[in-house]
Amino acid sequence: MTSNLMSIAASGAMAAEVALDITGQNIANATTQGYVRRSANDVEVASASTWSTANDVSLSGVTVSGVVRNADPFLQTEARNTASNTASASASVAGLTDVETAVEDSGLFNAIGTFQNSLTTLAQNPANSSARAAVLQSGQAMASAFQIAGQGLAATQSGLQGQITNGVTQINTLATQLATINIQLSATAGGVSANANITTSDRASLMDQRDSLLDQIGQFANIATTTQPDGSVNVNIGGVSGPPLVSGTTTNTLSSTTNADGTVSLTMGKAAVTLGGGSIAGQQSALASLGTTSSDLDALATSIATTVNTQQAQGADLNGKTGAALFAGTGAANLTMTTTSPSAIATAAAGSAAGSTDATNLTALTTALTNLDPAGTMNNLLTSVSGQVQTATTTQTTLQTLSSAAAASLSAQSGVDLNAEAVNLVQFQQAFQASGKVMQTANDVFTAIYNLTGA
Amino acid sequence: MTTISSNSTSAFYTTASQQLSSLQQEVTQVDNSISSGNQYTDAAQNPEAAAEMRMLQLQGTQASADTASANKASANLQLADSTMTSMINDINQARSLATQAASGTVNDKQRAAIGDQITQIQQDLLSLANTRDANGNALFGGGVSGNAYSLDANGNATYQGAATAPTLPIGGGQSVATSVTGPELLNMTDANGNSTNLIDALGSLASALKAGGSAAQTAASTALTSLANGLDAVTTAQTVVGSRESWLSLNTQNQTAAATARATEESHIGDTDVSSAAIKLQQLTTALQASQACFVRVSSLSLFNVIGN
Numbered sequence: 001m002t003s004n005l006m007s008i009a010a011s012g013a014m015a016a017e018v019a020l021d022i023t024g025q026n027i028a029n030a031t032t033q034g035y036v037r038r039s040a041n042d043v044e045v046a047s048a049s050t051w052s053t054a055n056d057v058s059l060s061g062v063t064v065s066g067v068v069r070n071a072d073p074f075l076q077t078e079a080r081n082t083a084s085n086t087a088s089a090s091a092s093v094a095g096l097t098d099v100e101t102a103v104e105d106s107g108l109f110n111a112i113g114t115f116q117n118s119l120t121t122l123a124q125n126p127a128n129s130s131a132r133a134a135v136l137q138s139g140q141a142m143a144s145a146f147q148i149a150g151q152g153l154a155a156t157q158s159g160l161q162g163q164i165t166n167g168v169t170q171i172n173t174l175a176t177q178l179a180t181i182n183i184q185l186s187a188t189a190g191g192v193s194a195n196a197n198i199t200t201s202d203r204a205s206l207m208d209q210r211d212s213l214l215d216q217i218g219q220f221a222n223i224a225t226t227t228q229p230d231g232s233v234n235v236n237i238g239g240v241s242g243p244p245l246v247s248g249t250t251t252n253t254l255s256s257t258t259n260a261d262g263t264v265s266l267t268m269g270k271a272a273v274t275l276g277g278g279s280i281a282g283q284q285s286a287l288a289s290l291g292t293t294s295s296d297l298d299a300l301a302t303s304i305a306t307t308v309n310t311q312q313a314q315g316a317d318l319n320g321k322t323g324a325a326l327f328a329g330t331g332a333a334n335l336t337m338t339t340t341s342p343s344a345i346a347t348a349a350a351g352s353a354a355g356s357t358d359a360t361n362l363t364a365l366t367t368a369l370t371n372l373d374p375a376g377t378m379n380n381l382l383t384s385v386s387g388q389v390q391t392a393t394t395t396q397t398t399l400q401t402l403s404s405a406a407a408a409s410l411s412a413q414s415g416v417d418l419n420a421e422a423v424n425l426v427q428f429q430q431a432f433q434a435s436g437k438v439m440q441t442a443n444d445v446f447t448a449i450y451n452l453t454g455a
Numbered sequence: 456m457t458t459i460s461s462n463s464t465s466a467f468y469t470t471a472s473q474q475l476s477s478l479q480q481e482v483t484q485v486d487n488s489i490s491s492g493n494q495y496t497d498a499a500q501n502p503e504a505a506a507e508m509r510m511l512q513l514q515g516t517q518a519s520a521d522t523a524s525a526n527k528a529s530a531n532l533q534l535a536d537s538t539m540t541s542m543i544n545d546i547n548q549a550r551s552l553a554t555q556a557a558s559g560t561v562n563d564k565q566r567a568a569i570g571d572q573i574t575q576i577q578q579d580l581l582s583l584a585n586t587r588d589a590n591g592n593a594l595f596g597g598g599v600s601g602n603a604y605s606l607d608a609n610g611n612a613t614y615q616g617a618a619t620a621p622t623l624p625i626g627g628g629q630s631v632a633t634s635v636t637g638p639e640l641l642n643m644t645d646a647n648g649n650s651t652n653l654i655d656a657l658g659s660l661a662s663a664l665k666a667g668g669s670a671a672q673t674a675a676s677t678a679l680t681s682l683a684n685g686l687d688a689v690t691t692a693q694t695v696v697g698s699r700e701s702w703l704s705l706n707t708q709n710q711t712a713a714a715t716a717r718a719t720e721e722s723h724i725g726d727t728d729v730s731s732a733a734i735k736l737q738q739l740t741t742a743l744q745a746s747q748a749c750f751v752r753v754s755s756l757s758l759f760n761v762i763g764n
Contacts, residue, residue, distance in 0.1 A: 031468075120524065124623060125590045386499040390502055411465055418464045422762055
């Protein structure tokens with residue numbers, strides 16, 4: 001009986017010691033990213049013994065059956081999915097902001113206005129060479145602004161394409177690591193408890209790594225996960241109906257292709273992958289919007305060049321010759337002025353003599369440009385781009401709120417509370433001390449009996 | 456901002472940092488809008504307002520080009536106006552000379568002397584008709600470079616300018632003719648109902664007076680009627696120019712009113728409402744300070760401070 005009390009006390013002291021270790025581990029990892037709070041799962045040990053009838057007293061102390069990993073799969077999935085959506089919105093905002101910056105900072109809107117104004121000023125004195133030079137200068141400035149905007153968009157486009165390629169590489173690397181974790185989780189699955197949360201401390205840290213990898217993949221693309229009984233996880237990319245990225249210990253490689261229109265599409269094997277979240281999805285949508293903006297800008301550049309060149313051909317320049325084209329180029333990025341001679345502007349009606357002060361053709365050009373309204377088109381383009389940034393920013397703010405809430409809920413459920421750990425520390429210390437006291441009592445009892453018998 | 460009642464230490468710190476940084480961001484934004492005077496620093500904050508601002512600014516620069524055109528038109532019209540006044544003075548002088556010559560009390564010699572003066576006036580009128588505009592082109596020649604009129608071998612004036620006066624767009628889809636052409640100004644019918652121009656009428660009067668005899672006296676008296684017709688023609692043209700000038704000044708007033716309206720609109724859309732922004736700033740800084748103080752207090756509450764000493 002006294003040896004029983006001694007072993008009960010020893011088991012209590014050991015359980016308290018394990019609990020103290022776990023508390024220490026929790027405190028040490030209070031700020032570790034992805035660490036899930038642990039606790040010891042104590043179970044009472046009952047063993048067969050006899051007092052007066054069989055198994056009437058079966059006290060054998062306590063044992064630590066495993067380490068509880070306080071993770072809630074629902075909260076984890078929620079936090080991962082909302083974080084994935086936020087990453088998508090953030091990438092989209094970043095890409096669209098770059099598009100907005102490229103178009104707006106080129107000063108194209110003002111350059112178009114200045115070009116039209118210089119034509120108005122030229123009408124005041126059509127044969128004046130300095131007024132003509134001013135038109136050439138402003139035309140040149142407008143062509144440069146188109147080039148700057150076009151090149152800015154091209155740079156943004158290749159930047160976004162690079163980010164997607166990089167993201168795909170990251171996903172493939174992370175998937176390989178996840179498969180390795182899956183192997184280890186399957187290998188250590190021997191004594192899997194019915195409650196998936198009660199496990200060994202080794203497996204708990206493997207699960208932390210597993211969830212951390214899933215979170216990292218979720219930053220790049222939205223995923224659907226299926227956790228197997230052995231703790232390994234299968235991942236489908238692009239949602240539940242998407243192709244499998246990780247299936248047990250095997251991985252499939254995600255690959256990206258840049259299309260002719262500058263957008264990037266993803267494939268896995270032969271299956272096309274459509275993403276609904278993650279930074280790659282945001283970058284893809286920014287690329288689509290960039291493509292529209294870019295073609296609108298090209299159309300605007302071409303329409304201005306065509307209008308000016310057509311009207312030029314219908315008039316006479318300062319040398320009395322039929323006006324030649326002023327602009328060349330097939331889009332925004334390569335729009336150039338073909339002449340540096342101020343006399344090349346055909347202000348006079350066709351057939352006018354050299355040096356004519358007639359402004360018939362200039363007036364027609366001004367009217368044609370007013371009807372084309374390039375400044376209005378440019379204004380609409382800018383408004384549309386900044387409208388997209390605004391909408392994307394609003395979406396991002398909303399999703400950010402949701403993902404912060406999900407992350408906070410997860411953290412509240414699975415994170416370490418230092419005050420609670422302080423209480424645990426005191427509690428387990430007292431439990432340890434109490435077990436020590438029990439040992440002393442067992443010793444005292446044993447000694448008393450020994451003294452009685454051995455006297 | 457999300458409020459999660461949480462016992463997790465890292466959740467507490469994450470939430471606190473999110474709340475503080477979002478407040479800090481708002482403070483910076485209000486601070487920016489006060490110090491820059493612009494309500495928005497980025498088009499994406501309000502795309503519609505940004506679009507309106509862009510168009511208003513574009514209209515502003517267009518208006519300044521249009522104002523320059525209107526000023527140029529106004530300068531040419533004023534020049535035409537004052538040149539016509541000189542012409543009217545010349546015609547009046549020619550009329551008083553013709554009245555003298557029509558009188559029976561002057562002899563042929565005196566008439567010839569009057570004829571010389573009329574020739575002088577004709578020359579003067581010719582040079583007035585060839586006045587240059589602000590661009591150095593013929594004011595009454597439809598804007599061509601060079602002279603509007605030249606005298607041929609017979610001493611007859613020939614118009615060599617353009618058929619119409621140049622027009623300038625002055626904004627709002629309006630345009631104005633900046634002068635009148637020579638024929639609009641100087642063409643007239645003489646006493647016999649034949650069409651001629653004022654320069655030729657003066658030329659033929661001068662030669663008739665120099666020729667002497669009774670024909671000279673007759674020519675002088677018929678010239679009185681012709682000159683009266685010429686005066687009518689110039690006065691009519693001056694009235695046209697005068698009405699264009701007043702229309703231009705009305706247009707300029709409209710432009711000024713539109714510019715004021717634009718400035719008001721721009722300020723309305725884009726400028727910071729400083730008093731409300733200042734109040735918002737005060738409110739935000741108070742909240743920020745309180746949150747900071749609160750964070751310091753709460754984060755210092757740890758059981759570890761009180762146990763185990």
